[in-house]
Amino acid sequence: MSKSIFIDTTICTGCRGCQVACKQWHDLPAEKTKNMGSFQNPQDLSFKTYKLVRMNEEIINGRLEWLFFPDQCRHCIDAPCLETAFDENAIYRDTQTGAVIYTKVTRNLDADEIIGSCPYNIPRKAQDNTLAKCDLCSDRVHNGLKPACVTVCPSGAMQFGDRDRILSIAKKRLGKVKQKFSKAMLLNPEDVNVIYLVGFDPKLYADYAVASSDRGGLSRSVALRKMMGPFTRMMRV
Amino acid sequence: MTNHWIDIKNSDCILIMGSNAAENHPISFKYVTKAMEKGAKLISVDPRFTRTSSKADIYAPLRSGTDIAFLGGMIKYLLDNKLYNKEYTAAYTNAPFIVGKAFEFKDGLFSGYKKNEEGPSLGSYDKSKWAFEMDEKGIPKMDRTLKNKRSVFQLLKAHYSRYDLDKVSKVTGTPKQDLLKVYKTFAATGATGKAGTIMYAMGWTQHTVGTQIIRAMAMIQLLLGNMGVAGGGVNALRGESNVQGSTDHCLLWHIWPGYLKTPRASNTSLDTYNAKWTPRTNDPLSANWWGNYPKYSVSMLKSFFGENARKSNQFGYNWLPKVDDGKAYSWFDIFDAMYKGDVKGFFAWGQNPACSGSNAAKVRKAMENLDWMVNVNIFDNETGSFWKGPGKDPSKIRTEVFMLPAAVSVEKEGSITNSGRWMQWRYQGPKPLGNSRPDGDIIMELGRLLKKEYKTSGGVFQDPILNLKWDYETNGAYDPHKAAKEVNGYFTKDVKVKGKLCKKGTLVPSFAWLQADGSTSSGNWLYCNSYTEKGNMSARRSKKDAPNNIGLYPEFAWCWPVNRRIIYNRASVDPKGRPWDKKDWVIKFAGDQKDGKYVSKKWIGDVPDGGWYPLENPDGSKRKDSKYPFIMRKHGHAQIFGPGRTDGPFPEHYEPLESPVEKNFFSSQRINPAAVVYTTKLDVYATCDPRFPFVGTTYRVSEHWQTGVMTRPQAWLMEMQPDMFVEMSKDLAKLRGIKNGERVNVTSARGTVECTAIVTKRFKPFSVGYATVHQVGVPWHYGWRWPATGKEESANLLTPPAGDPNTRIPETKAFMVNVTKL
Numbered sequence A: 001m002s003k004s005i006f007i008d009t010t011i012c013t014g015c016r017g018c019q020v021a022c023k024q025w026h027d028l029p030a031e032k033t034k035n036m037g038s039f040q041n042p043q044d045l046s047f048k049t050y051k052l053v054r055m056n057e058e059i060i061n062g063r064l065e066w067l068f069f070p071d072q073c074r075h076c077i078d079a080p081c082l083e084t085a086f087d088e089n090a091i092y093r094d095t096q097t098g099a100v101i102y103t104k105v106t107r108n109l110d111a112d113e114i115i116g117s118c119p120y121n122i123p124r125k126a127q128d129n130t131l132a133k134c135d136l137c138s139d140r141v142h143n144g145l146k147p148a149c150v151t152v153c154p155s156g157a158m159q160f161g162d163r164d165r166i167l168s169i170a171k172k173r174l175g176k177v178k179q180k181f182s183k184a185m186l187l188n189p190e191d192v193n194v195i196y197l198v199g200f201d202p203k204l205y206a207d208y209a210v211a212s213s214d215r216g217g218l219s220r221s222v223a224l225r226k227m228m229g230p231f232t233r234m235m236r237v
Numbered sequence B: 001m002t003n004h005w006i007d008i009k010n011s012d013c014i015l016i017m018g019s020n021a022a023e024n025h026p027i028s029f030k031y032v033t034k035a036m037e038k039g040a041k042l043i044s045v046d047p048r049f050t051r052t053s054s055k056a057d058i059y060a061p062l063r064s065g066t067d068i069a070f071l072g073g074m075i076k077y078l079l080d081n082k083l084y085n086k087e088y089t090a091a092y093t094n095a096p097f098i099v100g101k102a103f104e105f106k107d108g109l110f111s112g113y114k115k116n117e118e119g120p121s122l123g124s125y126d127k128s129k130w131a132f133e134m135d136e137k138g139i140p141k142m143d144r145t146l147k148n149k150r151s152v153f154q155l156l157k158a159h160y161s162r163y164d165l166d167k168v169s170k171v172t173g174t175p176k177q178d179l180l181k182v183y184k185t186f187a188a189t190g191a192t193g194k195a196g197t198i199m200y201a202m203g204w205t206q207h208t209v210g211t212q213i214i215r216a217m218a219m220i221q222l223l224l225g226n227m228g229v230a231g232g233g234v235n236a237l238r239g240e241s242n243v244q245g246s247t248d249h250c251l252l253w254h255i256w257p258g259y260l261k262t263p264r265a266s267n268t269s270l271d272t273y274n275a276k277w278t279p280r281t282n283d284p285l286s287a288n289w290w291g292n293y294p295k296y297s298v299s300m301l302k303s304f305f306g307e308n309a310r311k312s313n314q315f316g317y318n319w320l321p322k323v324d325d326g327k328a329y330s331w332f333d334i335f336d337a338m339y340k341g342d343v344k345g346f347f348a349w350g351q352n353p354a355c356s357g358s359n360a361a362k363v364r365k366a367m368e369n370l371d372w373m374v375n376v377n378i379f380d381n382e383t384g385s386f387w388k389g390p391g392k393d394p395s396k397i398r399t400e401v402f403m404l405p406a407a408v409s410v411e412k413e414g415s416i417t418n419s420g421r422w423m424q425w426r427y428q429g430p431k432p433l434g435n436s437r438p439d440g441d442i443i444m445e446l447g448r449l450l451k452k453e454y455k456t457s458g459g460v461f462q463d464p465i466l467n468l469k470w471d472y473e474t475n476g477a478y479d480p481h482k483a484a485k486e487v488n489g490y491f492t493k494d495v496k497v498k499g500k501l502c503k504k505g506t507l508v509p510s511f512a513w514l515q516a517d518g519s520t521s522s523g524n525w526l527y528c529n530s531y532t533e534k535g536n537m538s539a540r541r542s543k544k545d546a547p548n549n550i551g552l553y554p555e556f557a558w559c560w561p562v563n564r565r566i567i568y569n570r571a572s573v574d575p576k577g578r579p580w581d582k583k584d585w586v587i588k589f590a591g592d593q594k595d596g597k598y599v600s601k602k603w604i605g606d607v608p609d610g611g612w613y614p615l616e617n618p619d620g621s622k623r624k625d626s627k628y629p630f631i632m633r634k635h636g637h638a639q640i641f642g643p644g645r646t647d648g649p650f651p652e653h654y655e656p657l658e659s660p661v662e663k664n665f666f667s668s669q670r671i672n673p674a675a676v677v678y679t680t681k682l683d684v685y686a687t688c689d690p691r692f693p694f695v696g697t698t699y700r701v702s703e704h705w706q707t708g709v710m711t712r713p714q715a716w717l718m719e720m721q722p723d724m725f726v727e728m729s730k731d732l733a734k735l736r737g738i739k740n741g742e743r744v745n746v747t748s749a750r751g752t753v754e755c756t757a758i759v760t761k762r763f764k765p766f767s768v769g770y771a772t773v774h775q776v777g778v779p780w781h782y783g784w785r786w787p788a789t790g791k792e793e794s795a796n797l798l799t800p801p802a803g804d805p806n807t808r809i810p811e812t813k814a815f816m817v818n819v820t821k822l
């Protein structure tokens, strides 16, 4: 069974422990940043930043809310990037965790097409077009550990485990959170393995908090390839 | 903390004020979240909306420096609406005590005030004017009905009658409906079985009225019956993992280990010293625990000087330094003396005064007067490199600086004591890098060399150095176990205590065994019980909870005193020994009873604050063999009236040294009449001055630590918070034509710091008096040494030269600034 992460943004304090833990585990270099008039930094995900806590100040129902959204790859159950790449040497699904993994071979793909296929706008390219994003810390998980970001979270906003269990935790939690946040919802819970719970309109947290219809999905040619997918894969073995 | 971190989860209402726990104590939020999951309410009171506020049920803004007005209003609200816990207040606090006729409060001044002509202290009080009235036996007169006009309770009512909503709101800038919401929600914890807690930090302490802010909250907690109970207490979130430990072991000038007093010059002998500082009571129901004072002071001297400490030489009392009566030696005073050229040598050990000291320009200037400085740190910092800092001419500075590279915390073995008083043993991880060494090694060797030097070359007053025991080493290296055992203490001869033979050289089981005759040693009586013949208690890691299941985990680490996890816990039960809170009880009396009387002694749950019988039998008859629960107080009662403080027995609102209002709306005393204000050429300030129209405050962020010595060289943290910044409201930005993200100057009477403007909805102008007051905030994590541009400077270049009269902590949380475009 695939693994899932549950991220409860109603508990997240925006401490960004997860953002640093991710860099530390993956030995990712820091970016040269500048304070742009907010605490959020870097400004966006990048080839060197797989996890980013997005921060937004919004007035909702006459009350100021500071919204934190620890953004990362959702490890979609049907992953458009994987289908678009159609090359298991470049993008494959780790059988043990269900994680969608990018390899160095992504260099040979059409980076913009892959990025464009992601409904959550996650993958980022290096100068040489190699793509990178969250790998669900599958190396850690294979060795019995939880992902770095989940381990470090001090408030308990993140949980990790078998998809069934995590999904049921998420649903139960939603029921409870609704008492306080009537608009609370889970974001695309049936489609992704990184399930967010938000208290307000997801658009307020991040442009692509929910799968966006204006991007992603499969182009016609990809859909065609997908239809032939199992056959080609068999051929390749 | 009177309670501890895990205990926050037992609370029904958490007030976070004077701290920003989500950002600066992130782990605490695990327990805050747990409490909230069970329905607890979270209140955040802060000049700006923080990451803590973002999680709160109620957020209320207040102008920096007006906390006493805010809390005074809460006291009035509790009294007016009879929401205090009458039974608790009457039984356990000094609310029933009758205050002597000499006590008076008039227009901002308590009786006994005298202006000080010389400074730095503005004035002082003759505290004898605040004494209680005594009966013929020498016991304070009490009226448990709380009706007597001169009772603490009635005086309290009169004092805070002035703190009505209108006035409080006018001073604090907090909208009235927000005040009411906070008061109402917190007051609900006065109900029996409910508990409210306060999490505070430097946002409360760093004011000229810092001590009194905390007193005001302690008074609220007493009125609500929140002291001693699970999920209650007065909880200081310490700013470093081991600040609690270092304070316990005498980080501060005015206390010896275990909160014994530093002797004054007038304490000319051990007997005078002990007599002066040992409180006495005539009340048989008062345990007056400090009555044991001589046992602790003598045991400490035995620990320092070993065999050389004998009765005949007053256990070496004369070898210890004395401070001049009436003189202070705080951080402020050290640098004031250094600035005046009175201090020639300086160890900066694990600190960075060039960035952390208030009015840092004076601190940096003072260092130029040093002959030498030893900087013990893991990295070079603005202090060690002060001579090449901004505006300095290295060719003119003759201070010789030595850098001793220190091992980082994980590279050494030893203990830390966290905010919850838990002493936790840590093993060594990796070995120290290069030639860096553990602090213990450095100080051991320093002591050894000093001893050698005094022995061979002589010197003035060699006795203290030569007689120092100084033997906490094994194979030539510092041995943390030996030091920890020394702190616990040994029997120094075979003695019979409590009918038990204790062998010389064995560890003392707990401070109840300590003696004043030299037969025991203990480096710190509060820690006696931490390392016994049963082993190192602080290294325990059992995850078993106590029978009450409230998260005490009594066998995980060790906690002072005697592993009591919640202090004042005998106030968590009624006079008959039954917990007020039946569900989350801390202790309960479980002795046998016969015919309505208790006949055997037994408490269960936490280690009780003394194992005496309860005050009353089940049939309501009073017992003579009991003690009042607040055993550390002379009269056994918690102090709503606090006659021991330097600046008054009741907290009173005064404006900060620098404030935006000309007049204190509560009295004609604008600032704390006992505040400490320094007076050299560099100690300038400007209040209600059009050049500095905005209130400024300093704070921390999650991403950095202290002056940033450990975090600024860390690229991942710098990535998240790269630059010095100033946060301000949209209105203020508009007023000054400042755009979000643009660089600006923040200036106070003392200096200017360049910052990136964060224009945010999280700051809002206050309506104070009849005017609009803007406030801004800056973090104090930066310094010129790193990042390499040298432009990100310390916020303490802005902060004022004034402090609290009780502690002399600087007023870095409220001062006046201007903000201008570059």
Ligand code: SF4
Pocket (backbone or CB within 6 Å): A021, A022, A023, A025, A050, A051, A072, A073, A133, A134, A135, A136, A137, A147, A148, A149, A150
């Ligand atoms: S799961 Fe691992 S790779 Fe993904 S965001 Fe968390 S720490 Fe980073």
Ligand code: SF4
Pocket (backbone or CB within 6 Å): A011, A012, A013, A014, A015, A016, A017, A018, A019, A053, A068, A070, A149, A152, A153, A154, A155, A156, A157, A158
């Ligand atoms: S570590 Fe947890 S609390 Fe902190 S930002 Fe990440 S998800 Fe939020």
